[in-house]
Amino acid sequence: MPDWEDIIEVVLLQNYNTRLVVLSTTLLGIAAGLIGSFLLLRKRSLMGDALSHATLPGVAIAFAVMVSLGGTGKALPGLLLGATLSGVAGLFTMLLIRNTTRLRDDVAMGFVLSVFFGIGVASLQMVQSLPGASAAGLESFIYGKTASMVQSDFHLIAVVAGVASLISILFLKEFLLLCFDDAYASAQGWPTFFLDVLLLGLVTAVTVIGLQAVGLILIIAFLITPATAARFWTQRLLPMMLLSAGIGGISGWLGASISALTPDLPAGAVIVLVAAALFLLSMLFAPPRGVIPRLMRQYRLRRKVDRQHFLRAAYEILEDSQSGDVVSNSPFSFAHLRAKRTWSLRKLRHILKIAKREDHLEAADPGMLRLSEAGYGEAARVTRNHRLWETYLIHYADIAPSHVDRDADLVEHILGPELVHELEDFLKQDSISTPVPPSPHPTSNENSPS
């Protein structure tokens, strides 16, 4: 285990090499997180995957050209230029396939990925045999060499990541339009093709610098995972982008730090795992769109609907069993309640248990049920709301009285008290003077389907 001093040294970035690696991966994470948001919304997350494979032929060809010009063939600017050019070539092939055939994005991406990668592997193998130059280590271009990063790598990453982030913020409005409605954007006169190329050009730039620094898999993960994780937390683009950049940055920083502290863990892989863990947390727990909060919301709504169904059924039983305008609270039989709706025995027992816990039911003789004072009041309120909705729907939405029960049921559980007050105004009824209006349709079993 690393001891305390090591941890402090890494966290405070005291070691020169660690500082380079951590800062580079953090910057890359931020830039890729920003751009990845647009890719995700454009449903092109795997573009980074395709483009990163498409850079390989450029690397091999750049190497061959530089060797034939008399160099060692491993000058970084030359290799990067080759990678960028061939990435751009892949990009245009993709857009061309998409625009001139009926094949879709995924086929275009898969085509470019596999064919370009095939060409890359074939040409790498060929340039291996060039006289006077060793091509060994060119493959590491696609697997990255995080640990052996030098100052010039860091400068390159900082500049490209900074420019890419700046452009994506300057073009925020245009990219937003492009992501959500590209047809509208082009109808408004925006150059959508140019914007598309610009966006994917940014992806290519980040991919190329990321590739040689941290490797293929990491850069793909950086473009996809933070943005997808951020999507769970918000519905708005700007917060999502900032969050995505934050998640990317944190993954880069934390992953690289952990990797620096433990000798046997490759930085790229650890960063991917940190990002994946953040994604998993977001997917499960993010309040707006996470899985568990959503399930809880659904459960709560279901319980509310069950309770309201039970109370209304009880009130209607009381109403049916008594003549006269005033309905009073009295015991009724379990069998009667069960016949009122199509609920299973188990479900009904469950509903009654919850009702007892909420003090809507009082103790009564075996086989009989009796609403409590609170339960009776709530039952009257629920029934009243239901009937107000029914009346409203019959009068203003022209729904037949025999169908209105179900339609009112669809809205009444979700709409809040303010709407009920509006409804009362509409129906010119005073909420105090009329306790519960009579049902606009018969309430016996066969006429209440829901």
Add this chain to the structure above:
Amino acid sequence: MNWTSFDTWIVVVGALCAVACALPGCFLVLRKMSMMGDAISHAVLPGLAIAFLITGTRASVPMFFGAAIAGVLTALFTQWIARFGNVDRGAAMGIVFTTLFAIGLILIRQAADKVDLDPGCVLYGALEMTPLDTVGSTDIPRAAIVNGGALLANLAIICVLFKEFRLSAFDGALADTLGYSSQFLHYLLMTMVAVTTVAAFESVGSIIVISMLIVPPATALLLTRKLPAMLMIASLAAAGSAVIGHIGALVVPAWFGMDATTTSGMIALAAGVLFTLAWLFSPTEGIVVKRFRRGKVEIEDRVSPAI
């Protein structure tokens, strides 16, 4: 060019593998899941590593099962994240395969003292070496048996379930309402892809797999709108790429004054060339044909301007 029986076997193995991939690939392309092959080919790494760590050998049977399980899990996790998290399927796929690959890398690094199992050898494979590894005393390479088996299995499954696959590829909801579970068919297809991928991997490397899953079906899709014809054309294009690719690997490097190159890369390139031909000259979709047809209409308009 110096053609030996080795070259024949290389072409045979390559063609078997290519056709075995192209068949399920047609359905992947139709279901808009072309990138699944790429995802699976990266995601099998932890399966290989775990199989190695458990058994301690590089025997191919445990490796095969480890990889196949990892491949099916990729499809499963992708489906879960896409469904429960409401995430775009491409993004879900990307997250799953990068994570699995990272886990695989770490596992391999942990085992690195004991084994030479580098990610590169998983991804590249060596088609040229397959004729050396023969079955018993015959000349038949083991890879030909493995990939031939995968091809026969895929062919059998597709023939038996052709109707169901067709229905669920074009209208999953209708398939469900008619009582054919499109979920089941989806996972069956994913299992086929995973098993084929892994079978091919070991012998020929992942480049052939990824390209053959996508490019020949895409070529066929440009040439026809009928599923049986598409399967047929895709198989032909796949086998053709294997032949052209190997010949290319022998001939092309000489043009640049270099030694031979990898056949698998050239097969991917050959598939790309066939696709480009279809893209340009397809009777219904081809760019050139469309351009020509548009020109003809304009001329006709000019010849008979007033009707």
